[in-house]
Amino acid sequence: MSRIRLEGLTRRFGAVTAVDDVWLDVADGEFLVLLGPSGCGKSTLLRMIAGLLGPTGGRVLLDDTDITHTPPRERDLAMVFQSYALYPHLSVARNIGFPLRARRLRKDAIRTKVDEVAAVLDLTELLARKPKELSGGQRQRVALGRALVRDPGAFLMDEPLSNLDAKLRSSTRAEISGLHQRLGATVVYVTHDQVEAMTMATRIVLLDHGKLEQVGTPEEVYDRPASTFVAGFLGSPPMNLVPATAESRGTLRAHATDLDIDLGIPAEMPARPVILGVRPEHLRLTTPEDAALRGVVRTVENLGSEEVAHCLVGDARVCVRGPRPLGLRAGDPAHLTAAPETLHLFDPDSGRRLAWQPTPDPAAAEPEVPLGSPA
């Protein structure tokens, strides 16, 4: 398996910069997920790694070899496409064996290899079928098989689960994770689905408008989002982001209309505007006297095991998530609070995370802005 390095990779389409100066090091055996909304440049980045699209600037290195201008077929990378891209005129066996025939392997060697891969992916019974005779999940496995059969340096996967239904997606997710662990393969995986990213990745790369927003483990990006974009992208519902003012009143507090919360830091600093972030599951109901946030419940969503209450605190929309029953109904007053260690502060102008712990996080893509710096 191989290591992939991207050095200042950039791709422009006319005046639009789809991928903007991306530096990334994908370690050997890593499962790296490129995550972001539609149009953030994640597929463009993957296609540049694959060689299907030439970069406008920067380099792609596989191990220590510069492959920026190497044609895709010579890159030792296998790709699984969103639409599976199975050859409709070929049987499953011939689809899986296609890359080996392109490399002019002997027929018996191809057959052995195809049988091995088919056994791993439970496709042995389907080898004689054509793609149109397969279900979505089976097609997906054939596409995986075609990538696996080559023993490539790394696997590139472009939203391979997005055409599957929810149940199949969940089982295939587990299957791909299992394969990654068994093979110790390097995988670069593109998705817009945060559940896929959180459950499969060893590291997540969050992209927005072609730029890296944050690179980190699933825990890092979820627990310490580097920007309001990351905070607002991850989580369902995402993190509540409320404009507030941070001010010292003995300890540091954040306040806004119907909001006054202790940040738990005994610090002195001039008042400055901030964005206060708190995850819906970290808010809890409390008595009117202890409430840090006072609002009104607008709607309550039943998710089965949990409920999400959508409240209005001042002008800000705030979601609360907890086990069902949450004890709130539409129109009820909501008295909420949260522990200081679950609160996040962001700079309102740059959207970057404000450092309110003594040591800055070296994993963050950009250094955190010190809280005491002028707004």
Add this chain to the structure above:
Amino acid sequence: MTTEGAVDVEQSVGEGSRLRTVGGHAVLIVLSVVCVFPIYWLYATSLRAPGDVYSLSVLPWPLSLEHYADAFAKADILRMLINTTIVAVLTALGQLLVGLLAAYAFAGWKFRFQKLLYLMFVGTWLVPFQVTMMPNYVLLSRLDLLNTLAGVIVPTLCSALGVLMLRQHLLGFPKELLEAARMDGRSSWGILWTVVVPTLRPVLAALGILLAITAWNEYFWPALVLQRSNDVVQLGLRSFMGTEGNDWGPLMATAGLTCLPVFLLYMVLQRHIVNAFVRSGLK
């Protein structure tokens, strides 16, 4: 009252649309008869007894195959049919090959002056045959290809229609399939033959048949090139036309035989041909 009024309106609307349908069908039936009648008359005349050739009765009675026997006796019809098949098949294959390669380049690559080249390529369709006829004739004469089947085939090997249709299909070809093949280790040339051609087989078959039928029916160009021989069946018809008059019976029999392979081909593969054309329009 209101309900009855509504029913009346519905009835009149229903009758109106029915009248339109009947009227439309009547027009189509008349047009079909106008189109089919000459062909029917051709076969009817070919099957009349030698003395009845000028008869105006709609049904050819008594039936006779004498004109067919006469035609086979006077001309080498079998050889002409074989030659025509060779010309039609080779022309269609050549046009398919040229069309496929050109369309693959026009649809799959971006290169300088691509649009201009494509327009020029397809624009050859708009150039009347009469304009290219003489230069081609002179060229064939210099290459010493006059009065040969190769002379009939070679100048027609590039068909703008083929390029146009295949490019249209290739533009709708799933890009991910081509990219998957590139990732799987195929060169552009390899992708053409291992992915594109097998996937486009129905389209190629339909277009091939269409091109073959067109080549089969061609009269004017072979007549120009093969002036001293009647090697293809369309020219063979000339042998029944003389200065003293036309030998209508065998002429109709030969013409009927000429049409048969085309009819059979079209009837068997009609669905594919129509499908391919409908799809090329939609994509």
